[in-house]
Amino acid sequence: MNIIDFENINVGYDEKIILKDVNLKIKEKEHWAILGANGSGKSTLMKLIQSEIHPRKTNEYKKEILGKATYSIFELRKELGIITNDLHNYFAREAGYLNGFEVVLSGHYSSVGIFTHQDFTKEQIIKAKEVLEFLEIVDLKDKKVAEMSTGQLRKCIVGRALIHNPKAFILDEPTVGLDIKAQINFIKMLKKLSLTSSIILVTHHLEEIFEEIKNIALIHNNTIYKSGKKEEILTNENLSEIFDTKLSIGEKNGRYFVEEIL
Numbered sequence: 001m002n003i004i005d006f007e008n009i010n011v012g013y014d015e016k017i018i019l020k021d022v023n024l025k026i027k028e029k030e031h032w033a034i035l036g037a038n039g040s041g042k043s044t045l046m047k048l049i050q051s052e053i054h055p056r057k058t059n060e061y062k063k064e065i066l067g068k069a070t071y072s073i074f075e076l077r078k079e080l081g082i083i084t085n086d087l088h089n090y091f092a093r094e095a096g097y098l099n100g101f102e103v104v105l106s107g108h109y110s111s112v113g114i115f116t117h118q119d120f121t122k123e124q125i126i127k128a129k130e131v132l133e134f135l136e137i138v139d140l141k142d143k144k145v146a147e148m149s150t151g152q153l154r155k156c157i158v159g160r161a162l163i164h165n166p167k168a169f170i171l172d173e174p175t176v177g178l179d180i181k182a183q184i185n186f187i188k189m190l191k192k193l194s195l196t197s198s199i200i201l202v203t204h205h206l207e208e209i210f211e212e213i214k215n216i217a218l219i220h221n222n223t224i225y226k227s228g229k230k231e232e233i234l235t236n237e238n239l240s241e242i243f244d245t246k247l248s249i250g251e252k253n254g255r256y257f258v259e260e261i262l
């Protein structure tokens with residue numbers, strides 16, 4: 001099954017088309033990075049995936065997620081773990097009173113917070129505890145969101161999505177605000193998740209593309225400029241083009257990095 005199957009999609013805001021002729025196919029169990037410069041349209045692509053914005057109806061297109069052209073947003077949220085900075089900021093702003101366990105538990109209802117009308121079964125509570133253990137964040141169980149670091153809250157939000165064992169995690173710049181140690185730690189957690197779910201990582205940091213990610217889509221010139229196998233896409237030429245900076249990249253043990261800015 002395809003997680004994402006997009007053909008000939010044009011999408012934007014009001015009168016303005018931001019991404020045109022989007023073609024992207026991501027199969028189950030594949031791991032992808034979506035790379036692009038600031039303002040290239042990465043978040044716009046995320047909004048398209050989440051159905052916050054919709055394709056222009058002026059041409060024929062295909063937009064299927066998990067093999068379906070129509071779906072309820074509630075079901076989609078269960079099957080795709082979508083982690084955005086908007087969601088993070090919402091929790092940070094509105095849910096400072098929740099502890100780590102409650103953030104994870106709230107995944108059962110995809111709600112922000114725990115409400116008195118929500119009943120949790122024994123199994124649901126056990127599942128939330130298992131998620132905390134799996135992500136190695138049991139120490140955050142009683143810690144309030146208001147007192148968590150950015151990295152700690154981000155992990156709890158991933159845990160909230162993991163409640164449903166989603167087929168894919170789609171993460172929009174998930175290491176924003178994390179220091180080097182927290183960033184490495186977070187990527188380590190993504191590698192663990194990649195054993196059971198597809199990872200679709202939206203980023204502009206080359207060094208975050210971990211070994212298991214074998215496929216890359218580059219966003220540039222208002223479209224998916226190139227997509228395919230990592231070795232073919234991550235070239236000096238392509239990256240210099242999309243970041244509008246002449247650079248050379250290096251590779252060591254399947255990890256890529258910017259070697260030199262020329």
Ligand SMILES: Nc1ncnc2c1ncn2[C@@H]1O[C@H](COP(=O)(O)OP(=O)(O)OP(=O)(O)O)[C@@H](O)[C@H]1O
Binds near residue numbers: 018043204
């Ligand atoms: N709500 C909106 N209304 C109108 N234009 C928007 C809106 N959101 C984004 N844009 C425009 O769409 C373009 C792509 O923005 P987008 O946020 O998708 O880029 P991005 O690749 O995620 O950038 P960054 O790396 O800086 O987060 C930009 O020109 C931006 O100004």
